[in-house]
Amino acid sequence: xxxxxxxxxxxxxxxxxxxxxxxxxxxxxxxxxxxxxxxxxxxxxxxxxxxxxxxxxxxxxxxxxxxxxxxxxxxxxxxxxxxxxxxxxxxxxxxxxxxxxxxxxxxxxxxxxxxxxxxxxxxxxxxxxxxxxxxxxxxxxxxxxxxxxxxxxxxxxxxxxxxxxxxxxxxxxxxxxxxxxxxxxxxxxxxxxxxxxxxxxxxxxxxxxxxxxxxxxxxxxxxxxxxxxxxxxxxxxxxxxxxxxxxxxxxxxxxxxxxxxxxxxxxxxxxxxxxxxxxxxxxxxxxxxxxxxxxxxxxxxxxxxxxxxxxxxxxxxxxxxxxxxxxxxxxxxxxxxxxxxxxxxxxxxxxxxxxxxxxxxxxxxxxxxxxxxxxxxxxxxxxxxxxxxxxxxxxxxxxxxxxxxxxxxxxxxxxxxxxxxxxxxxxxxxxxxxxxxxxxxxxxxxxxxxxxxxxxxxxxxxxxxxxxxxxxxxxxxxxxxxxxxxxxxxxxxxxxxxxxxxxxxxxxxxxxxxxxxxxxxxxxxxxxxxxxxxxxxxxxxxxxxxxxxxxxxxxxxxxxxxxxxxxxxxxxxxxxxxxxxxxxxxxxxxxxxxxxxxxxxxxxxxxxxxxxxxxx
Amino acid sequence: xxxxxxxxxxxxxxxxxxxxxxxxxxxxxxxxxxxxxxxxxxxxxxxxxxxxxxxxxxxxxxxxxxxxxxxxxxxxxxxxxxxxxxxxxxxxxxxxxxxxxxxxxxxxxxxxxxxxxxxxxxxxxxxxxxxxxxxxxxxxxxxxxxxxxxxxxxxxxxxxxxxxxxxxxxxxxxxxxxxxxxxxxxxxxxxxxxxxxxxxxxxxxxxxxxxxxxxxxxxxxxxxxxxxxxxxxxxxxxxxxxxxxxxxxxxxxxxxxxxxxxxxxxxxxxxxxxxxxxxxxxxxxxxxxxxxxxxxxxxxxxxxxxxxxxxxxxxxxxxxxxxxxxxxxxxxxxxxxxxxx
Numbered sequence: 001x002x003x004x005x006x007x008x009x010x011x012x013x014x015x016x017x018x019x020x021x022x023x024x025x026x027x028x029x030x031x032x033x034x035x036x037x038x039x040x041x042x043x044x045x046x047x048x049x050x051x052x053x054x055x056x057x058x059x060x061x062x063x064x065x066x067x068x069x070x071x072x073x074x075x076x077x078x079x080x081x082x083x084x085x086x087x088x089x090x091x092x093x094x095x096x097x098x099x100x101x102x103x104x105x106x107x108x109x110x111x112x113x114x115x116x117x118x119x120x121x122x123x124x125x126x127x128x129x130x131x132x133x134x135x136x137x138x139x140x141x142x143x144x145x146x147x148x149x150x151x152x153x154x155x156x157x158x159x160x161x162x163x164x165x166x167x168x169x170x171x172x173x174x175x176x177x178x179x180x181x182x183x184x185x186x187x188x189x190x191x192x193x194x195x196x197x198x199x200x201x202x203x204x205x206x207x208x209x210x211x212x213x214x215x216x217x218x219x220x221x222x223x224x225x226x227x228x229x230x231x232x233x234x235x236x237x238x239x240x241x242x243x244x245x246x247x248x249x250x251x252x253x254x255x256x257x258x259x260x261x262x263x264x265x266x267x268x269x270x271x272x273x274x275x276x277x278x279x280x281x282x283x284x285x286x287x288x289x290x291x292x293x294x295x296x297x298x299x300x301x302x303x304x305x306x307x308x309x310x311x312x313x314x315x316x317x318x319x320x321x322x323x324x325x326x327x328x329x330x331x332x333x334x335x336x337x338x339x340x341x342x343x344x345x346x347x348x349x350x351x352x353x354x355x356x357x358x359x360x361x362x363x364x365x366x367x368x369x370x371x372x373x374x375x376x377x378x379x380x381x382x383x384x385x386x387x388x389x390x391x392x393x394x395x396x397x398x399x400x401x402x403x404x405x406x407x408x409x410x411x412x413x414x415x416x417x418x419x420x421x422x423x424x425x426x427x428x429x430x431x432x433x434x435x436x437x438x439x440x441x442x443x444x445x446x447x448x449x450x451x452x453x454x455x456x457x458x459x460x461x462x463x464x465x466x467x468x469x470x471x472x473x474x475x476x477x478x479x480x481x482x483x484x485x486x487x488x489x490x491x492x493x494x495x496x497x498x499x500x501x502x503x504x505x506x507x508x509x510x511x512x513x514x515x516x517x518x519x520x521x522x523x524x525x526x527x528x529x530x531x532x533x534x535x536x537x538x539x540x541x542x543x544x545x546x547x548x549x550x551x552x553x554x555x556x557x558x559x560x561x562x563x564x565x566x567x568x569x570x571x572x573x574x575x576x577x578x579x580x581x582x583x584x585x586x587x588x589x590x591x592x593x594x595x596x597x598x599x600x601x602x603x604x605x606x607x608x609x610x611x612x613x614x615x616x
Numbered sequence: 617x618x619x620x621x622x623x624x625x626x627x628x629x630x631x632x633x634x635x636x637x638x639x640x641x642x643x644x645x646x647x648x649x650x651x652x653x654x655x656x657x658x659x660x661x662x663x664x665x666x667x668x669x670x671x672x673x674x675x676x677x678x679x680x681x682x683x684x685x686x687x688x689x690x691x692x693x694x695x696x697x698x699x700x701x702x703x704x705x706x707x708x709x710x711x712x713x714x715x716x717x718x719x720x721x722x723x724x725x726x727x728x729x730x731x732x733x734x735x736x737x738x739x740x741x742x743x744x745x746x747x748x749x750x751x752x753x754x755x756x757x758x759x760x761x762x763x764x765x766x767x768x769x770x771x772x773x774x775x776x777x778x779x780x781x782x783x784x785x786x787x788x789x790x791x792x793x794x795x796x797x798x799x800x801x802x803x804x805x806x807x808x809x810x811x812x813x814x815x816x817x818x819x820x821x822x823x824x825x826x827x828x829x830x831x832x833x834x835x836x837x838x839x840x841x842x843x844x845x846x847x848x849x850x851x852x853x854x855x856x857x858x859x860x861x862x863x864x865x866x867x868x869x870x871x872x873x874x875x876x877x878x879x880x881x882x883x884x885x886x887x888x889x890x891x892x893x894x895x896x897x898x899x900x901x902x903x904x905x906x907x908x909x910x911x912x913x914x915x916x917x918x919x920x921x922x923x924x925x926x927x928x929x930x931x932x933x934x935x936x937x938x939x940x941x942x943x944x945x946x947x948x949x950x951x952x953x954x955x956x957x
Binding site for chain 2: 031034035037224227228229230231232233234235243246247250253255257259276277278279280281282284286287288290291294295296297298299300301302303304306320321323324328414415416417454455456457458459460461462463464465466474475
């Protein structure tokens with residue numbers, strides 16, 4: 001009987017050809033992880049090409065999930081178990097396997113032809129090059145095909161069940177119940193009983209193989225994490241943004257309008273929202289990025305919550321309309337799911353290099369609030385907050401997410417609608433000027449202007465991109481008026497700082513001299529690195545920014561109270577640049593632009609070096 | 617889906633309105649003699665006749681001389697950015713079926729920088745009415761050639777003559793699947809009002825090209841197709857296309873041609889049919905417009921056919937739950953959950 005060993009944390013990666021169903025396999029395995037109650041984080045990685053040539057390194061698609069009996073922040077760097085469905089998957093993923101890690105390979109795919117195609121001159125399963133790992137070479141394809149023989153599938157369909165065979169085996173290896181996947185298959189293939197039965201047979205065969213073959217010395221078990229009690233669901237960043245947009249509209253009691261043009265990695269937000277038609281959500285797939293924001297602005301003008309989602313190149317195209325939105329002072333939520341740029345760059349890889357574009361990418365003095373999500377779950381809260389700021393301050397708001405958050409998933413405590421912030425539209429319904437006139441640019445205490453939506457009798461008025469006279473909104477080329485209006489628009493955005501929470505420094509000892517500042521998705525790796533440094537007994541403080549414009553009011557004071565400030569970012573130092581300019585602190589940039597999240601191992605080592613230097 | 621008119625879902629005014637109700641307090645700042653004045657006057661006269669509530673009209677414009685139009689109308693108006701008015705108006709129209717949505721644009725705004733938005737608004741058949749003021753020149757930037765300027769035109773940016781082939785705006789619109797396409801001229805107030813009335817009554821996207829004189833940079837560009845001039849080819853649905861001593865006939869090869877009545881006889885003149893589902897007649901008629909200096913051009917409604925409006929179709933797929941908070945909670949909870957005790 002195989003032993004069951006309890007472990008705190010495991011990272012598993014499923015890798016195969018992009019047609020091998022690795023994303024589905026990973027999703028399914030993650031769903032079972034959730035049922036156990038472990039904390040988890042996932043990282044899908046797939047090629048930009050839809051179907052790169054089969055069996056090539058370029059065509060490898062993978063899905064990584066890390067799960068633990070404690071609260072984890074990232075999908076992990078090194079994996080403990082690698083499932084490789086072909087030689088290309090083994091070759092391109094081996095570097096990420098922890099020393100002594102477990103490899104399960106589909107030996108049926110390790111033919112001379114497939115080996116040669118990816119540059120292996122000998123078979124790594126047989127030539128001893130994998131001797132430092134625990135290798136299980138199994139003919140997954142052959143076993144799956146044999147298991148599904150009774151169902152009369154053609155050879156191709158039969159061999160496609162190999163992912164379920166592998167999943168069955170890994171399900172057994174991690175002491176999981178097979179029930180979840182069996183239910184899933186029954187639902188997924190409800191209308192195709194022969195495929196359902198074949199996939200169930202392949203899955204069961206894999207599971208039973210683990211149970212009976214005694215090839216594995218131990219099975220692993222990762223217990224539940226001590227998460228706060230409540231009802232949980234799995235969520236990716238893009239799905240959380242979609243939900244956040246709906247929630248923002250519901251809280252504001254406005255219809256939701258999304259204008260969008262397909263772009264990786266933001267398109268899933270459009271896809272998700274387009275399934276919410278019974279929630280009153282209107283999605284409009286436009287002719288281009290400019291029409292996407294233009295239509296959203298038109299919808300906002302007409303009394304909806306206008307929103308648009310895009311990635312870096314699309315944000316660049318939207319900039320002129322963002323300038324108009326600043327001038328019109330209309331609510332608008334613009335989500336930028338950042339990817340590696342410039343230009344097409346690496347569309348399926350992550351980056352944080354749109355920060356300066358979001359902050360400063362417009363013509364003229366055009367301040368816009370900028371928020372950034374720190375995790376897939378936070379994509380929800382940050383989007384709701386963006387909607388609140390947009391509506392209550394009459395301003396476009398940019399939300400920054402990125403490819404790492406967009407596709408990565410983690411458990412989310414299901415938010416209660418009752419706990420969501422109220423959003424006040426306060427639409428104008430009565431004249432506010434002398435003699436029953438309407439002054440569309442008469443500001444309230446926080447600098448927001450009255451909004452009268454078309455259809456409101458007596459408040460007919462004109463707005464436009466031309467500079468407006470204070471209060472009346474009439475065309476004005478008066479120099480002093482322009483100076484005044486520029487400052488009014490700036491003051492309105494700056495004033496938001498009074499209504500966002502102060503940042504809290506994570507410094508358990510309270511004695512750290514080194515401060516690490518992060519923003520956006522770097523929260524996971526940076527907080528992980530800080531934790532790792534502290535485990536060695538050393539002291540490091542961490543502050544994470546979700547508000548990039550305006551910054552939290554207490555940020556300057558915090559920055560100035562540390563001897564050294566390091567800013568890790570997936571760009572060439574954009575936040576560091578802004579912090580230096582704004583607060584005159586010697587913030588040091590720690591820049592990594594590889595299209596991948598910052599490495600916890602590398603960063604924690606470098607932070608230790610910085611501490612050595614500081615304390616020397 | 618029930619077909620209704622373009623204004624079928626816009627609330628009616630309880631009290632009669634007049635042109636003064638529609639006139640804003642802003643000083644009109646076009647050049648003396650500009651054709652835009654005549655169009656504005658006709659429009660201000662037309663609006664009260666529609667019988668709808670004043671607050672339910674929205675005019676969106678882009679950039680250019682024509683795009684100052686919204687400031688002079690006392691309705692809801694947005695002077696937006698260059699070329700983007702059809703996209704913004706599309707958002708307005710999708711969001712609100714109870715609004716009478718207009719786009720005011722020019723030849724540069726609609727056909728150059730905003731060409732993409734124009735063709736897609738027409739193809740989708742969004743319920744908006746687009747007035748395209750065509751003066752065949754860039755006026756606001758002080759006199760460069762536009763996408764409708766004739767080849768060879770000498771302007772500030774083409775001192776040796778333009779080498780661009782011009783767009784025929786109506787051919788473009790018809791090629792983009794437009795369901796309502798018409799042309800009128802700034803100086804013929806009655807015709808202008810009739811065409812705009814038909815355009816706004818059409819449910820779906822209506823494109824009305826208005827030949828508009830720019831007295832500063834392109835004066836007299838349309839003199840030969842104004843009023844009773846012999847260059848006007850009048851298009852009246854159900855009527856033979858006859859003008860002066862000429863008519864439009866179809867040749868054996870299918871092409872349309874202007875012929876002498878005396879030569880072919882009135883029975884040879886083709887009868888205009890604006891409601892033909894197939895756009896080829898309207899397209900062929902649009903090609904009778906001179907490409908160079910305009911000496912002859914058809915004026916009237918080229919095409920007016922029923923086709924579902926995009927915004928109506930969008931709304932037909934969407935439903936708002938009775939209890940939005942409860943529906944949101946179900947959405948947030950999602951299909952698969954687990955409990956941590």
